[in-house]
Amino acid sequence: MDFQGSLFEAPAVEAPTFDRVERRPLTGGAWIDVCRTWLPAPDEVFTTLVHDVPWRAERRQMYDREVDVPRLLHTYAAGEPLPHPTLARARGALSAHYRPELGEPFVTAGCCYYRDGRDSVAWHGDTIGRGRTHDTMVAIVSLGDPRRLALRPRAGGSSISVEMGHGDLLVMGGSCQRTWEHAVPKVAHAGPRVSVQFRPLNVF
Numbered sequence: 001m002d003f004q005g006s007l008f009e010a011p012a013v014e015a016p017t018f019d020r021v022e023r024r025p026l027t028g029g030a031w032i033d034v035c036r037t038w039l040p041a042p043d044e045v046f047t048t049l050v051h052d053v054p055w056r057a058e059r060r061q062m063y064d065r066e067v068d069v070p071r072l073l074h075t076y077a078a079g080e081p082l083p084h085p086t087l088a089r090a091r092g093a094l095s096a097h098y099r100p101e102l103g104e105p106f107v108t109a110g111c112c113y114y115r116d117g118r119d120s121v122a123w124h125g126d127t128i129g130r131g132r133t134h135d136t137m138v139a140i141v142s143l144g145d146p147r148r149l150a151l152r153p154r155a156g157g158s159s160i161s162v163e164m165g166h167g168d169l170l171v172m173g174g175s176c177q178r179t180w181e182h183a184v185p186k187v188a189h190a191g192p193r194v195s196v197q198f199r200p201l202n203v204f
């Protein structure tokens with residue numbers, strides 16, 4: 001065995017770890033976990049996602065007219081291969097780490113591409129499916145330019161916000177989807193940002 005050589009061989013894809021994760025409890029049984037610079041090799045993942053994801057623009061009915069959804073989207077369903085091996089590793093690491101609390105793996109990967117500061121997502125909870133009635137988790141990995149994720153309690157009260165930087169992880173857990181709402185507000189100036197949201201089955 002070439003022991004000497006193996007000492008200097010980096011693993012093909014680094015596994016993300018959770019020793020730096022910080023939990024912030026919110027009201028009503030909601031919480032968020034944040035870990036800065038969590039994803040290994042984020043530059044490469046970002047470039048791959050921008051180029052290789054089959055991004056699509058969506059239009060949505062808004063009262064009496066159809067409007068553009070202000071961001072590009074693509075969702076990888078359960079069992080579909082992800083566009084970069086680091087994302088598959090990340091999903092596996094998240095599933096293993098949160099399994100005792102979540103009781104199931106993360107299986108889908110929703111991707112959003114915010115082209116500039118005009119792209120955004122309005123206040124909402126991920127309440128289609130089980131998030132409406134049950135505690136669950138949504139794990140977001142942010143890539144590219146930093147953007148603010150704002151959170152506010154549905155019952156009223158002040159909002160909080162977390163700056164999501166390149167490679168950062170933010171996990172919304174507990175009752176967060178049904179007792180709180182989140183948004184990525186428009187800003188005057190921002191470069192491209194991609195967010196990947198890992199969700200368990202039946203959470204949208």
Ligand SMILES: O=C(O)CCC(=O)C(=O)O
Pocket residue numbers: 110112121126140149182184195197
């Ligand atoms: O871009 C983000 O970080 C959040 C996206 C989001 O909330 C969603 O797609 O449901």
Ligand SMILES: [Fe+2]
Pocket residue numbers: 124125126182
């Ligand atoms: Fe969301």
